[in-house]
Amino acid sequence: SYVLTQTPSVSVAPGQTARITCGGNSIGSIHVHWYQQKPGQAPVLVVYDDSDRPSGIPERFSGSNSGNTATLTITRVEAGDEADYYCQVWDSGSDHPGVVFGGGTKLTVL
Amino acid sequence: QVQLVQSGAEVKKPGSSVKVSCKASGVTFSNYAVTWVRRTPGQGLEWMGGLIPFPGTTNYAQKFQGRVTITTDESTNTAYMELSSLRSEDTALYYCGSGWDLNYFDYWGQGTLVTVSS
Numbered sequence: 001s002y003v004l005t006q007t008p009s010v011s012v013a014p015g016q017t018a019r020i021t022c023g024g025n026s027i028g029s030i031h032v033h034w035y036q037q038k039p040g041q042a043p044v045l046v047v048y049d050d051s052d053r054p055s056g057i058p059e060r061f062s063g064s065n066s067g068n069t070a071t072l073t074i075t076r077v078e079a080g081d082e083a084d085y086y087c088q089v090w091d092s093g094s095d096h097p098g099v100v101f102g103g104g105t106k107l108t109v110l
Numbered sequence: 111q112v113q114l115v116q117s118g119a120e121v122k123k124p125g126s127s128v129k130v131s132c133k134a135s136g137v138t139f140s141n142y143a144v145t146w147v148r149r150t151p152g153q154g155l156e157w158m159g160g161l162i163p164f165p166g167t168t169n170y171a172q173k174f175q176g177r178v179t180i181t182t183d184e185s186t187n188t189a190y191m192e193l194s195s196l197r198s199e200d201t202a203l204y205y206c207g208s209g210w211d212l213n214y215f216d217y218w219g220q221g222t223l224v225t226v227s228s
Contacts, residue, residue: 033214042218096172104154
């Protein structure tokens with residue numbers, strides 16, 4: 001089945017830019033979605049279809065996807081952005097189609 | 111406003127089954143897909159399966175095939191996830207999610223803690 005690889009942790013100072021990557025074989029050819037999950041809370045969709053934002057998500061959150069890497073970029077990072085971030089795709093290419101999540105990246109705001 | 115409200119925490123014995131519910135308002139499961147995801151202690155999100163209303167098909171993760179059943183009751187607009195043959199490794203927070211299809215999920219329940227312990 002399809003595998004998504006994320007760096008376990010990223011640290012950034014407030015006001016700086018955080019880049020969280022998601023690696024997968026030819027991931028640029030499929031849509032990637034990103035979720036934010038804070039401790040004790042449900043996941044929140046922050047980017048869908050590579051680069052679209054749901055209503056209510058700040059413009060500071062953006063996404064890109066090309067080649068073997070998708071990236072979630074958070075500009076002007078705030079303390080409230082500290083959370084786990086997960087990339088997700090629909091794997092239609094295997095014998096067992098289904099949703100695949102990356103392992104998650106813990107964003108720490110210094 | 112869309113809300114998914116899940117049933118309360120459960121404590122189960124190994125080998126038993128658990129059935130978690132997810133009641134929707136603001137969306138109807140006759141039109142929207144429902145998915146179930148879990149997060150085990152110290153681990154990330156893990157997809158268990160989902161149900162697409164048209165044509166009413168279910169997709170289950172291979173890991174849970176044969177142990178999980180996802181259903182919906184259109185009369186109460188409630189989705190259910192039943193997991194059988196529980197073991198301690200199934201102790202987790204279980205979330206329902208909903209979206210237009212199983213591509214991505216806009217809406218989420220608050221989570222249900224299932225503890226499996228003898």
